[in-house]
Amino acid sequence: xxQVSHITKKYGKVFACDDVTFSLDRGxxxxxxxxxxxxxxxxxxxxxxVLRYTGEIAIDGLYNKSVEAKRxxxxxxxxxxxxxxxTVSEHVEFIARAYRLKDYQGYADELFERFELADKKKKxxxxxxxxxxxxxxxxxxxxxxxQLLIMDEPMIGLDPHxxxxxxxxxxxxxxxxxxxxVSTHIIDSVTELWDRALIMQTxxxxxxxxKAELDAEGRTLEELFFAITEHRSENGEVVFDAPExxxxxxxxxx
Amino acid sequence: MTRLFFFYAxxxxxxxxxxxxxxxxxxxxxxxxxxxxxxxxxxxFLGGAVEEGIGEPPEEVETEPEPExxxxxxxxxxxxxxxLAVGGIALVVLVIDALTxxxxxxxxxxxxxxxxxxxxxxxxxSVLMFxxxxxxxxxxxxxxxxxxxxxxxxRGMDLPPMAGVALFGAWLFLLFYSKLLxxxxxxxxxxxxxxKKYVRWTVYGVIALVLFPFLLWWKTSGIPFExxxxxxxxxxxFCTLPARLIPVAGWLKxxxxxxxxxxxxxxxxxxxxxxxxxxxVCFFIWRIKADFYEDAQAKSEETAAALxxxxxxxxxxxxxxxxxxxILRDRLPAGEGARAYFAKALYNRRRFATLGFFTKSxxxxxxxxxxxxxxxxxxxxxxxxxxxxxxxSFVSFYTSLGNPFAEDSRKDWFFLVPASPLSKIAWSLxxxxxxxxxxxxxxxxxxxAALGFPAEALVWLxxxxxVNFYASSVGVFLDFAIPEGxxxxxxxxxxxxxxxxxxxxxxxxxxxxxxFEAMLPAALxxxxxxxxxxxxxxxxxxxxxxxxxx
Numbered sequence: 001x002x003q004v005s006h007i008t009k010k011y012g013k014v015f016a017c018d019d020v021t022f023s024l025d026r027g028x029x030x031x032x033x034x035x036x037x038x039x040x041x042x043x044x045x046x047x048x049x050v051l052r053y054t055g056e057i058a059i060d061g062l063y064n065k066s067v068e069a070k071r072x073x074x075x076x077x078x079x080x081x082x083x084x085x086x087t088v089s090e091h092v093e094f095i096a097r098a099y100r101l102k103d104y105q106g107y108a109d110e111l112f113e114r115f116e117l118a119d120k121k122k123k124x125x126x127x128x129x130x131x132x133x134x135x136x137x138x139x140x141x142x143x144x145x146x147q148l149l150i151m152d153e154p155m156i157g158l159d160p161h162x163x164x165x166x167x168x169x170x171x172x173x174x175x176x177x178x179x180x181x182v183s184t185h186i187i188d189s190v191t192e193l194w195d196r197a198l199i200m201q202t203x204x205x206x207x208x209x210x211k212a213e214l215d216a217e218g219r220t221l222e223e224l225f226f227a228i229t230e231h232r233s234e235n236g237e238v239v240f241d242a243p244e245x246x247x248x249x250x251x252x253x254x
Numbered sequence: 255m256t257r258l259f260f261f262y263a264x265x266x267x268x269x270x271x272x273x274x275x276x277x278x279x280x281x282x283x284x285x286x287x288x289x290x291x292x293x294x295x296x297x298x299f300l301g302g303a304v305e306e307g308i309g310e311p312p313e314e315v316e317t318e319p320e321p322e323x324x325x326x327x328x329x330x331x332x333x334x335x336x337x338l339a340v341g342g343i344a345l346v347v348l349v350i351d352a353l354t355x356x357x358x359x360x361x362x363x364x365x366x367x368x369x370x371x372x373x374x375x376x377x378x379x380s381v382l383m384f385x386x387x388x389x390x391x392x393x394x395x396x397x398x399x400x401x402x403x404x405x406x407x408x409r410g411m412d413l414p415p416m417a418g419v420a421l422f423g424a425w426l427f428l429l430f431y432s433k434l435l436x437x438x439x440x441x442x443x444x445x446x447x448x449x450k451k452y453v454r455w456t457v458y459g460v461i462a463l464v465l466f467p468f469l470l471w472w473k474t475s476g477i478p479f480e481x482x483x484x485x486x487x488x489x490x491x492f493c494t495l496p497a498r499l500i501p502v503a504g505w506l507k508x509x510x511x512x513x514x515x516x517x518x519x520x521x522x523x524x525x526x527x528x529x530x531x532x533x534x535v536c537f538f539i540w541r542i543k544a545d546f547y548e549d550a551q552a553k554s555e556e557t558a559a560a561l562x563x564x565x566x567x568x569x570x571x572x573x574x575x576x577x578x579x580x581i582l583r584d585r586l587p588a589g590e591g592a593r594a595y596f597a598k599a600l601y602n603r604r605r606f607a608t609l610g611f612f613t614k615s616x617x618x619x620x621x622x623x624x625x626x627x628x629x630x631x632x633x634x635x636x637x638x639x640x641x642x643x644x645x646x647s648f649v650s651f652y653t654s655l656g657n658p659f660a661e662d663s664r665k666d667w668f669f670l671v672p673a674s675p676l677s678k679i680a681w682s683l684x685x686x687x688x689x690x691x692x693x694x695x696x697x698x699x700x701x702x703a704a705l706g707f708p709a710e711a712l713v714w715l716x717x718x719x720x721v722n723f724y725a726s727s728v729g730v731f732l733d734f735a736i737p738e739g740x741x742x743x744x745x746x747x748x749x750x751x752x753x754x755x756x757x758x759x760x761x762x763x764x765x766x767x768x769x770f771e772a773m774l775p776a777a778l779x780x781x782x783x784x785x786x787x788x789x790x791x792x793x794x795x796x797x798x799x800x801x802x803x804x
Contacts, residue, residue, distance in 0.1 A: 048373045050547040070375035077369040085266040085273070091370075097258045098374040124269060125366070140370060 001026045001148055001179040002047065007055030009042050016042040018203040020055070024148075024181060024196070029174050031190045032183040033221075034200035035229055040183040041078055043200070044152050047181070048075045059148060071099070074146030078153040078183075080133035082125030088112075088136055089121040092143055099144045111139045114165045131157045138166065142173075149173060151182045155189045167193060187222050197221055199228050259384050263391060332412075334489035337511040340421075341492055344428055344503040345464070351432035352457045355439030362389060362437065363550045372547050379540045386437055386536075393429045396747055413514050420513030420521060424506045427528045431502050434535050441539055444546035468492070481633055498524070501531065592673035592681040595662060599685030603692070611692070615653065619697035622646055627704045639707040640773055643714025646697065650690065651721040655749065657733035658686040658726045664733075668799070675799035679792050683726060690722045691715075710774060717777045720784030724760070727791035728752050734798040756791075760784050 002024040009016045017039040024030050032040050046053045049065035062069035086094060096104045112118040115135040120128065128136065134157040141149060155163050170180055170193055184190055197214075199207040206228045214224060362385045363371075371381050404418035443450040472487040473479055491497075498508035505524045512521035607613045612620075626642035659682040662668050671678060694715060702711040732749055760783045767776020 050368065050372045052548050067375045067377060070373060073373070075369070075373040079369075081366040081369045083262075083266065083364065083366045083370075085269040086262070087265075087269065090265050090269075094258070094262060095370065095374070097261055098371065098376065100375075124273070137369070 001060055002181065003056075003058045004043070004047065005056045005058075007043070007046055007053045007057060009039075009046055009051060009053040015203045017046070017053075017200075020200075020203075020205055022198055022205060022208055024179050026147075026179055027174060027177045028195040029170060029180045029182065029193050030196040030198060031194040031221075032181060032198045032200065033185065033187060033225055034183075035185060038185075038200040039203040040185075040200055041152055042203075044075075044150050044181070044183055048073065048150060072146060073148040073150060074141040074144050076137050076141035076149070076151040076154050078156070080130065080137040080157070082128070082133055082136060084124060084126035087122050087124055088117060088128070091125065091136060091140060095140050095143060101144060104143055107145070108139065108143050111142055114169070115139060115162055131159055131162070134158055135162055138162075142169065146178065148179045148181070151180070153184055154182060155184065155186060163189065187225055191221065194221070197224075199225055201229055259387060262384075263388055331485065331489075333511055333514055334493050335485060336514050337493045337507045338485070338488045340424060340510045341497075341503060341507045344424075344506045345461075347428055347432045348435060348503060349457055349461060351436040352439055353454060355436035355443075355453070362386065362440070368547070368550055372550070378547060379542070382437065382441065382546070383536065383540060386433065386539075390430055390433055393433065394426060397426060397429065414516045416516070416518065416521070417510070417514040420509050420525075423525065424510050427502075427532075428506060430532060431535070434532075434539065438535070438539050438542075441542050441546060444549040445543060479633065480635055484633065502528070505531075592671065592677035594671075595659065595678060596681040596685040596688075598662075599659065599682070599689060603689050612696070613689075613693055615690075616693040616696055618649070618653075619646060619694055620700065622649060623697040623701045627701060630705060638773075639701070639705060639710035639714055642701050642705070643710070643717065643777065646694065647714065647718040647721050650694065650718040651725050654686070654690070654722040654725040654729070655753070656726075656729040658683075658729065660733060663730070663799075674796075676793065676796035679730065679796045679799060683723065683730065683788075683792055686726050687719060687723050690719055694718055713774055713777050713781065717781040717784070720781035720788070721760070724756065724784040724788040724791075725753065727788035727795070728756060731791040731795045731798070734795050756787055760787065 004020060004022050007020050008018055020039075020043055022030075032043065034040050042051065045051045047057055047059075047064060049057075049070070057064040059069040059072050062072070082091060083094070092104070092108045095101075096108075109118070112121065115138065117132065117135055117139065120132060123132075125133070125136075134154075138151075138154060141151065154166060158166065170182070173180060174195075182190060182193075194211060196210050197207070198205050199209075207224060209224065214221060362382070364385075367381065367385065371384070372378075374381075376384075401422055404415075404422055407413065407421060408415050408418040439453055443453060468487075468491050471491055472483070475487060475490070477483040477487045477490070493507070493511065498504045498511070505527045508524035509521055509528065512518075512524065603613060604610050607616070622645060623642065626645060630636065630641060657663060662682065668678065698711050698715050698718075702708050728749070732752060736748060760780050763776045763779030763783065764773075765776075767773045767779075
């Protein structure tokens with residue numbers, strides 16, 4: 001569903017992501033983990049086509065910046081951003097028009113109910129609390145029924161009920177054959193959801209592992225994460241058992 | 255995209271009106287309207303009474319082909335002056351938009367566009383056009399109130415009604431084209447970053463291409479090379495058919511000139527050129543292979559994330575020290591309580607200014623001073639400080655529009671700092687005042703040294719500071735008073751109303767000064783009034799801080 005090949009993104013001389021390669025299977029949930037500043041958001045923003053990068057990204061074989069590819073994916077940003085002068089329901093209508101959706105109202109109403117925004121439909125974007133803004137951004141990402149859903153730290157700011165609903169939605173989407181790429185640095189929030197995990201640090205993918213592979217090793221995702229992110233030498237260099245670079249994760253790290 | 259555009263435009267407009275109606279701002283706007291109506295009716299009544307008193311003018315007067323102009327200009331001179339003014343304004347507006355296009359272009363998008371619209375299935379050009387058209391619509395709306403001035407312009411300048419409409423139309427076209435020029439430069443510069451560094455020099459080149467041939471021609475034309483000859487020289491050089499054929503600026507001149515002269519057909523031809531060129535420019539911009547999404551993103555946030563990544567992981571180490579290493583990073587030198595804002599503002603000025611003193615504003619004023627000295631010694635020869643003082647006060651006023659300490663006041667801790675609201679506002683505004691004084695001082699000193707008139711210089715300096723203080727205070731007041739969700743266009747309309755209504759009393763001494771030929775006391779009076787009015791708005795702002803954020 002998603003093929004990312006050797007993408008590199010630099011800000012001046014700083015590599016925000018460096019030679020990142022991975023691919024996602026249809027109907028799977030992939031979590032993108034990493035400490036703050038690891039380059040997770042940069043990878044996601046490259047995938048949705050709002051950054052310039054070197055390398056190639058294809059969504060279902062289509063160039064990710066093409067209009068055709070954009071019809072296939074939805075995006076939930078890390079920092080919720082809404083139009084201050086559109087109401088909650090007008091935001092949904094706006095997205096429906098932008099994506100040329102026809103029968104969206106029923107699904108939108110269902111999402112409003114599930115995320116407890118049904119009584120906030122007349123509120124303006126700037127009248128919502130941060131948590132509610134995040135919920136609306138989730139709804140806007142979901143209402144298009146995307147084949148590929150990309151979520152950047154979607155649990156931040158959500159109340160426990162909304163987190164539970166989001167996890168349910170993720171499971172339902174996976175069951176329906178959608179592909180999900182979820183970035184987070186809170187490992188607990190995705191423990192029971194993931195099929196594949198990509199662990200990033202310092203702009204590179206340090207591990208690319210499936211749940212089955214990790215289970216076979218008898219290790220938890222948290223153990224692997226800390227093994228990678230905390231395993232440093234005295235001078236601060238990261239020390240890996242696994243080989244570095246884009247090929248690092250094609251199998252499980254040892 | 256078209257349906258999306260109309261949906262967004264309609265709903266956001268309607269919702270902003272709703273929001274405004276919930277605030278006191280609407281009361282102010284209605285009061286302005288009421289004031290305008292009362293003033294208009296009152297003046298008409300007075301005018302009628304005066305005419306009745308004088309009696310009906312003899313019919314011969316009405317049929318005179320060339321009525322005497324009170325300004326002393328002949329009709330042809332008046333037309334030339336009008337055309338020169340239109341050309342000058344067009345040039346200034348277009349140059350400013352060309353120079354700031356790269357920056358203002360990136361501001362065309364709202365933060366929500368980057369997360370909702372950029373990933374949507376639409377071409378970047380369509381997204382750009384979506385925002386551009388909305389901005390143009392907002393510009394038309396914001397200029398709407400100028401339409402009420404058409405009868406005044408027609409009557410005051412003794413022009414045919416068509417000319418009033420043409421002037422208004424020319425203003426709208428100028429807004430459109432300047433916005434398009436800015437967006438064109440932005441699209442080009444963000445897609446081809448190498449273009450960026452040539453934009454500024456190209457614009458300077460175009461200005462030089464206009465000015466130097468004119469000055470050379472004027473010097474050799476036999477027309478006196480001084481203020482008195484400027485109108486004749488300008489008219490003979492710029493008010494010609496070839497000059498009117500220059501795209502946009504020339505067409506605007508042509509439209510206004512021919513409309514004012516009552517020549518319908520040529521005016522319509524220039525209007526047609528302006529109308530037809532508009533979609534052509536839009537189409538041209540739409541055809542540029544645009545890739546500006548990244549620039550429109552919150553750049554600082556991205557860079558900060560990347561730098562944080564580097565800091566944490568140490569992937570890349572900077573080899574060369576940048577300017578950041580030379581910036582002062584020691585602790586604030588002084589200031590406790592509300593005075594901390596004053597100390598911080600001045601410390602930051604020193605921190606970021608060239609040689610610890612020359613800010614961009616100070617350098618701009620110095621450039622203006624150099625230009626004013628040159629013009630005074632070669633062309634104007636007014637023998638006074640007035641041209642420089644007036645120009646710098648004008649610039650000082652316009653550059654200080656808005657809240658100068660917004661970065662502080664928009665944070666909650668501005669409300670939390672345990673000091674009285676008035677002292678927080680006062681010290682913050684005081685910092686702006688002192689910063690402005692430091693910016694203006696070198697330019698005033700240089701000009702006073704070159705031209706003389708030290709006493710006059712002092713008065714004009716006070717006026718420059720006064721209008722700056724007044725504009726800043728109004729900016730602060732409106733920043734606290736208008737809800738944050740209200741769009742910039744609405745804010746601008748309200749700000750402009752406030753500023754110009756407030757300027758009315760400040761202008762009274764200036765008008766008296768012109769009438770009684772005593773500009774110096776007039777400038778002093780205006781300066782003191784600006785400071786007083788500024789203080790009133792500062793006190794009102796303090797009251798708003800006391801009541802808390804809206």
